[in-house]
Amino acid sequence: MSLRTHTCGALRADHVDQTVSLCGWVNSYRDHGGVIFIDLRDREGITQVVFHPENADAHATGDRLRNEDVVRITGTCLRREEGMANPKLVTGEIEVDARQVEILNKADTPPFTPDDAARTGEETRLRYRFIDMRRPAMQNILRTRHRVAKLMRDYFDENGFYEVETPFLCRSTPEGARDFLVPSRLQPGEFYALPQSPQLFKQILMSGGIDKYFQIVRCFRDEDPRADRQAEFTQLDVEMSFIDQEDVMNTHEGLMRRIWKEVLDVDVPEIRRMTYAEAMNRYGSDRPDLRFDLELIDVTDIAKGTDFKVFTASIEAGGIVKAIRVPGGAKLSRKETDTLAEWVKQFGAGGLPVSKRENGAWSTGIAKFIEPVGDALAERLGAQDGDLVCFGVSNKPAVVHRVLGELRIRLAHDLGMIRDDQWEWLWVIDFPLVEWDDDRKRWHSLHHPFTSPNPEDMDKLESDTANVRSWAYDLVLNGSELGGGSVRIHDTETQKRVFKVLGIDEEEARAKFGFLLDALRFGAPPHGGIAFGLDRIVMHLCGTTNIRDVIAFPKTQNGADLLTEAPSEVDLEQLKELHLRVNLPQPAATPTPTA
């Protein structure tokens, strides 16, 4: 603004001979025979500034400049000499001949420079996030994140949605993940919880006649450390009234189409749909990565005809055998397939039977066992010379799906089957309403307890619970879940029936969700919605797999902010006001030396 006439990304040949003022950081410094060159950097780019000895004052100051000093430069925009233009910079045709220099803030030698960041450990970068953030890559991410949020808000505004703010100091509901608690000082002994999502509030808004709601909102889950998780994360949260499942999916397909077009100039086609059952059967996952084939093919009936005990015993115990044909996989060595066999054990597999197709016959691995059914198998799989075939087998079909589902992803990565510019979108629909929780011996909502059963399946809610489909849907991109949602239950009777199936009795339902039941019985419209992970969307758009890259001030896996050193101990006085006492586990007692 008033300190500068242009940013460091603005000057072009058109500006030659103009007097300009730039502000920014010294990105680099060079002395060529007494003529000093600096690259001046700001959010918009880099401009070369030159200090000629003839301008003695400016030159003297220029000579003192070092990396990350903050300066204001006034000078003349000049065309660079013939052959000296830098086509890599948008400002590469010009340079600024400095006449006046003002050091706005002299920097101490920084622990690293933005150019060095790639060679600097993540802990140091997080500790000095303000330097890390000066990197063009990081600036691009934060700009993209801003743009995505803006595109979302524009889109929803155009489509008649209101952004409504919901509370952060909420009631703790011991469903789902662990809550972060906030002690109340005014109501001693009581606690708020930070929201895991505004689920109930958005349903209340629908009962309140808001009709179409969205919010980009922080949510919180106190879960155990995992690399791709943050205790606080940002959600695009949406709810709509008087709609069906198709309305919600179409609305958000349009949103994704707009974002991918505006940010990446990529066209999102009409997004295909697949039922949960099909996704599990063909890809062993409810969020299949469709950038490559490697489908799961059921060969149980064929495997039954072998003498291979691993197959036959599992099948007899009610299990299944499925296979993945890996084109070109025959090049994998015995050692490599053994490594895979070891790796799949974490998903419950006993091992990984494989065989290869060479010269029109099975060879290596379990070739001799499958010999009797070799042709039928080859035909079913469409096996060709050079293929590897991997078998998943277990007396639990879910284990076969999990093992082969994970395996196909690993194989696709290992064998370079994925191109960078592939975008494979998918709606997964017809999720089961519930799944059996074997630990707690009860049905558990696959989505959440407010999800509407598919009305076609209502008659078997109690009698054939496992096969009741819900009106839930997930949007999957390249095998990663971008978001998911459901049409909700909008009448009290259905909600009570579902609570009952879930083993939540009336008293418990009233205590935990009484206000929701009230909102339903006093006139809730049919409604449904969806939520997307904003962090995840920005990761896709920016091509990073590190969630901390897309968050300005991320926390480590342990929930620590290395910049501000949060969390921290607090004054005893603060705890006293909250009527709280910290009660740390005692360290193991030192054995008392015997006298």
Add this chain to the structure above:
Amino acid sequence: MSLRTHTCGALRADHVDQTVSLCGWVNSYRDHGGVIFIDLRDREGITQVVFHPENADAHATGDRLRNEDVVRITGTCLRREEGMANPKLVTGEIEVDARQVEILNKADTPPFTPDDAARTGEETRLRYRFIDMRRPAMQNILRTRHRVAKLMRDYFDENGFYEVETPFLCRSTPEGARDFLVPSRLQPGEFYALPQSPQLFKQILMSGGIDKYFQIVRCFRDEDPRADRQAEFTQLDVEMSFIDQEDVMNTHEGLMRRIWKEVLDVDVPEIRRMTYAEAMNRYGSDRPDLRFDLELIDVTDIAKGTDFKVFTASIEAGGIVKAIRVPGGAKLSRKETDTLAEWVKQFGAGGLPVSKRENGAWSTGIAKFIEPVGDALAERLGAQDGDLVCFGVSNKPAVVHRVLGELRIRLAHDLGMIRDDQWEWLWVIDFPLVEWDDDRKRWHSLHHPFTSPNPEDMDKLESDTANVRSWAYDLVLNGSELGGGSVRIHDTETQKRVFKVLGIDEEEARAKFGFLLDALRFGAPPHGGIAFGLDRIVMHLCGTTNIRDVIAFPKTQNGADLLTEAPSEVDLEQLKELHLRVNLPQPAATPTPTA
């Protein structure tokens, strides 16, 4: 969407003869000789639906409808009969002749209806907020709030600002108001704090080269109950680099101009500026309400010439006497001025000397005491017949300002001097950097410790601290502070000097604000910003003085959410995982009966 062809606010004469489907709530029900009329309500308006006995099925269902039932109606849009149009409704020219009715959700008899809300206590309305929210007035507020946030985001986006999200799980800094604490489970015995504002993060963003930042963000203060406060409130938070105070003020003047124009069609003129010193002298407040005059006029020199002990003793003790001339105030009775005299005591006044101007002379009150200087006083004040004059007197000038500052506001309201359509904008500038905290015997930042002193006053930072001006500014509308900000200190040396003046030693500064000092010394640009209360802005735009009206899910003064009944007790297991124990004060012991 698919359930309806139009909203309840959409149909006009143009739609006559079309078949339409509407969804909404039954707002009222009338039976006129067997023909049933209902008003169907949704977010967009009300449409009259008529059920003729000829359409037997629809009529039978229509006959069962009651208030707040949720229905879907399909029928024909008809022009109302001659003379039956309702000019109060935008849909008043038409009605829908119902052919099919679907009861989407039959409502239980609600505790109150949206039309009744005005006659329903606030507690009941908050308990059933989903009904309260169906009121057109409440819907209008939430729509306005959405629009204001959207206008802000559009404006900042157009002006090159990025919206960047800052953390909610922060470090506790025992400065300012009380923090809400969040126990960390992964770091037992340690706590996060919810942010009182993203102040330090936005300064870090400037050091990180983000250049222009804004965010609409929830902030938290655990303060004691007060009617116009919420523990969580929403702030428009802004920071800019390479700017001066004028840049920040101009940017936000433009923002306010856009919002007031778009929402209310009101033009905001160039906003005048007033120094803090002038505001205190003339209006006794740093956020003067300029919708009326009632200026404070210094009459100390004249009062010195009276024999009125109250005046002379205070003046001798270093105090001052100021007066407010109240045009037409002579009509106030003795009882009324006595009430005022009692009322001002809460602001530190000993009483409220008054006199009236009648027939060119002073009468009543302290008339006889001011007689000797009567003409000089009348001339100074420009007193005219019918005026009341109120005197503020104290040996502490600050008390005089406070008393008369509050009094002028009350008088303006009592005497009806304020029109509804008045918008008086003001920038207050040149705030003192610090004020003396007599309790803690140290200087205290008027804005916050990161506010830049005015460089012109840097040489007296240590020697004449009380008179150092800062680069801080507040935007005031109709006597209410909409927002405030400052240019920040951007170099380590100045920041250290200011910390020292505030009695924060190097060790403490390092412990509390080490990361900020690092951000400054490794290259922070000159920067400054501002923050506005979004709740307050929406209150002004919607003409309400109740902060709970502009928040979808507000809390009561005690921090309770009556809808969800937060806060609440939590499971012992949850506390155990956090290594916390609740330690409530013991109730007084019941005396043990002696045996």
